[in-house]
Amino acid sequence: MDKIQHNVSLAEYTTFHIGGPAKYFVAIKNKQDLFDAFNWAENKNEPVVILGGGSNVLISDDGVEALVVKLGNSRIALKGDRLHCGAGADLSRANTLAISNALSGLEWSAGIPGATIGGAIRGNAGAFGWDMSGLVETVESFFYGSGKQKSFSTYSNRDCQFGYRASIFKENPDLLIWEAVLKMRKGNQEEIKKYNRQTLNKRCEDQPNLPNAGCIFKNLSLSDIEKNSPKLASYIKNNNITKNDKVAVGWIIETAGLKGKSIGGAKVSLEHANFIVNRGKATALDIIGLISYIKKEVSKRFNLELEEEIHYLGFK
Ligand SMILES: Cc1cc2nc3c(=O)[nH]c(=O)nc-3n(C[C@H](O)[C@H](O)[C@H](O)COP(=O)(O)OP(=O)(O)OC[C@H]3O[C@@H](n4cnc5c(N)ncnc54)[C@H](O)[C@@H]3O)c2cc1C
Structure with a gap:
């Protein structure tokens, strides 16, 4: 299949602007391309990894040892x-x-x-x-x-x-x-149109400008917090902090004092503590280090386990 490229940098395909190369890469527009790509990968015994807009992924610094299929059926x-x-x-x-x-x-x-x-x-x-x-x-x-x-x-x-x-x-x-x-x-x-504008304005006010991948962790339900951190849960209830039955993890990370914490080029956003930003030269290792640090501190302070919303690609 001649559309398959070798050693293609993936950082530019992600909103984090982080990550090494794909061993193989193909952009797919139609069903025939899709069948061809998967048959090619099967014949070569290569795994396949799917990439959408790259707005919710962290790609390893070593890249992805697979055929990365970028979906381009955009009709x-x-x-x-x-x-x-x-x-x-x-x-x-x-x-x-x-x-x-x-x-x-x-x-x-x-x-x-x-x-x-x-x-x-x-x-x-x-x-x-x-x-x-x-x-x-x-x-x-x-x-x-x-x-x-x-x-x-x-x-x-x-x-x-x-x-x-x-x-x-x-x-x-x-x-x-x-x-x-x-x-x-x-x-x-x-x-x-009005609601759309309000959403845009809210995101402009609350979310960082630097490269990021959206929320790093999933929000928690109040019942999870009640089980593991009753004191925090009663503070949340008394102060009406839940939204649609969820507690924003950004609030928990901020309460743990981690806003602005940085490791290498990765930093917990000052605008929204559930975002990590790439200050320019962050590596995937910096991001992973900061994620582990946040998890450890939140567990130590509140006995809560955070679960990633972002997806890891290329990590062994
Ligand atoms: C500034 C910012 C704000 C954000 N705000 C929100 C928000 O408010 N709410 C929210 O939910 N998310 C938010 N996100 C995260 C992200 O945009 C969403 O999760 C989005 O839906 C991911 O889509 P994607 O195409 O970029 O997927 P990718 O990041 O490319 O992929 C995510 C995962 O899905 C898989 N995948 C992608 N496409 C397919 C497919 N066609 N078939 C099978 N698997 C597939 C990939 O392999 C990967 O595991 C935000 C991100 C940013 C950068």
């Missing part, structure tokens, strides 16, 4: 109140198209750089009480388990088994999201 078609989207389509482009047709549902994503529809569905991305699970009608998925027949199949919303930042696609690394149909809600265009 978006509007049919009535449904958006038919390729997995490689920009979430922000889908939102813009929806708004220009007075359709609501994706405004929460305004201002997220780079994210694709496929990546957003896999992690059931969301914010401010909204997420992808409320929009997805169907997903066309490609199954590529090694030694098994490669095939496409359609998943209903229920089949996707969405949960908080979770889906069947995240649980099953042999499932690639290829296309999806999002059912949007008809609304008042001025109201939709």
Whole structure:
């Protein structure tokens, strides 16, 4: 397959701007390319790693010893109140198209750089009480388990088994999201635009400008905190700190006094403590070091275990 490149730097494909090269790299636009790439990898006995917009990943400094498949099927078609989207389509482009047709549902994503529809569905991305699970009608998925027949199949919303930042696609690394149909809600265009603007303004105020990968850790539920850190839980309840039944991990990290903590080129953002920023020359090792440090300190202070929302690619 002649479209496959060798030794391609991946840092520029991520919003963190961090990471070594892909051993092999291919950009995929259609189903034939997809079959060809997976057959090529199977013949060469190379693992396959999927990359969307790279806005929620940390790539190893040593790169990824695999065929990295960058999804470039970016078509978006509007049919009535449904958006038919390729997995490689920009979430922000889908939102813009929806708004220009007075359709609501994706405004929460305004201002997220780079994210694709496929990546957003896999992690059931969301914010401010909204997420992808409320929009997805169907997903066309490609199954590529090694030694098994490669095939496409359609998943209903229920089949996707969405949960908080979770889906069947995240649980099953042999499932690639290829296309999806999002059912949007008809609304008042001025109201939709207003909410979109408010979201953008909120992100501008609360989120850092330096390269980052969004929230590093998943938020915690109050019941988890009650079990392990009753004193903190009662403070949270008395001060009304929960949002949609979750406690923002940014608040916990800030309360642990870690805002601004840095290791090498990695720093806990001063704007939002659940973001780590790349101050210019951060390595993946710096980011990992800071993540471990935050986890250790939060465990020591509050007896709470944090779980990463970001995905690690290329680490052994
Ligand atoms: C400034 C900023 C703000 C953010 N705000 C939010 C927010 O408010 N809410 C939120 O939920 N997230 C947020 N994020 C994180 C991120 O944008 C989302 O999680 C996004 O959905 C990731 O999509 P992606 O295409 O970039 O996926 P990637 O980062 O490329 O990939 C993430 C994971 O999904 C896998 N993957 C990607 N595409 C596919 C596919 N088609 N099929 C199978 N697997 C796939 C990858 O292998 C990887 O494991 C933010 C990020 C940034 C940088």
